[in-house]
Amino acid sequence: MKPTDPGFVNDLANLDRLRAGIKGKGDTESLRAAAEQFEALFTQMLFKSMRQANEAFESDLMSSSNTKFFEEMRDEQMSSELSARGSLGLADLIVEQLSALEQPPATPEEQAKAAQEKAAGFEAIQQSRQVSADDVLAKVFAAKDTTAIDTAAKDKIASAPEQAAIPAASATTPADLVRSPLRQPQEKPFSSPEDFVTRMRPFAEKAAGMLGTDPAVLIAQAALETGWGKKVVKNAAGDSNNLFNIKADPRWAGNKVATQTLEYHDGIPVQERAAFRSYNSYEDSFNDYVRFLNDNPRYSEALASPQDPRRFIRNLHQAGYATDPKYADKIINVMESVKKLMK
Known part of the structure; x- marks a missing residue:
């Protein structure tokens, strides 16, 4: 990778050239320049913190305001040059992450x-x-x-x-x-909500029979969690087949998939990175969902009255299954559509 010319760190014209050079989305050169500026500022903050940590050991004989001024100028210039040469790698990481966001989703x-x-x-x-x-x-x-x-x-x-x-x-x-190695089966993409309901129905009926509730509410919950199967948690390694977005806590010994997720804190949505359980098939996801509810005492109230699917999902929500304040209401609305598709 060819390093960029850092120039003089106090040359304000560099910032004007950066602004003028931004062409819009997909401008890799401007993205790299901005990333290097960010890395330089971050490195400068590190130098400043280290200088402040050493102030307790300084003496008046070896330190003065002029000395500190030139040290700050030298640190600023060094941080800019280190960033331009890619010594720390922070700018490369920023460019890689932001460039990935601009790529269209794979078909x-x-x-x-x-x-x-x-x-x-x-x-x-x-x-x-x-x-x-x-x-x-x-x-x-x-x-x-x-x-x-x-x-x-x-x-x-x-x-x-x-x-x-x-x-x-x-x-x-x-x-x-x-x-021949063991391969994780690749599930066929869903073409429509009707296709999702049809393919999930036998798994949902089996799981609902074990829980004692309506299979429509389980299909509705899976539909809400995955956008009718089109947004199943995945990463570069492949799909997780996780229909209920169950996270991989320390008790989980199986495969995992780490990705960004939206959580609500005091009603405010926040993007967080979390690890989710990964399964070999959608059927395994339904089976583990049943085990997950039965193994967690906090869901005992929901499992005590599963005959009413609306009450079941509300109790599940109140027990802390999801942080979205409207989670239960959304599933109940989707359940009505699922019931129509199951007729």
């Missing part, structure tokens, strides 16, 4: 292609790590009859979900089964 096709490329790369790594395991397995199969194992493998493949199915045209050997 479902692009997401699917990226997922396939990541899976192919992971498989290549796994193949290099499984050489010794393949050798051991080959010796075992050379000494024993593999008919029973092949039959079990074929039965397992036939009963696997469609997303993880192996094409019939490819020959699958026991060694291939060991070499």
Whole structure:
């Protein structure tokens, strides 16, 4: 990366040139210049704090107002030069984060292609790590009859979900089964609220049966949390399949996905970064939702009267499930739409 010329830190014309050079959204050069200015100010504050910390050890013989003045000028110039050279890396981080915000969201096709490329790369790594395991397995199969194992493998493949199915045209050997990595199934995007309700209904009915409530309220809650399945928590590693936005607290030992979330503090929305639980499928998300409610004593009142879905979700909200002050009312409104789609 080519460093920019920091110039003289007290040259006010630099600020005018920065303002004049901003062309608008997507102007990477102006973004970098502004990020370097911010990093320089931050570095200058660090120098100033360190100077102040050393004042207790200074003497009148070695310190004067003129000395402090020139030290401040030197610190300001040094902070500007360090920022321009990228010594601290703060400006690079700012440019990376803000540039990512300007990128348009990936289409479902692009997401699917990226997922396939990541899976192919992971498989290549796994193949290099499984050489010794393949050798051991080959010796075992050379000494024993593999008919029973092949039959079990074929039965397992036939009963696997469609997303993880192996094409019939490819020959699958026991060694291939060991070499192939475990992949997290990629759920198909939702095309409409009707599609969301249809696909979530069997999972919701199972979970509602265990909780003793109406499946419509569970689908409505999942719809509100995920925008009808279009805003499921995700990061660069992929989707979390987390339909109820359950956070990954210290008790959670499974996979996690960290991302920005909107929380309400005293009714004021605040953006925060949090870690959420990650599942292999939407069905796993519903199952963990049931476990989560049953394992937390604070939701006991909601579970004590689940027959009335409106009362159930209001008690859940009052117990602290969400910080949005209108959370229960929003779910009840969505539930009416869900019931119409379930008919």
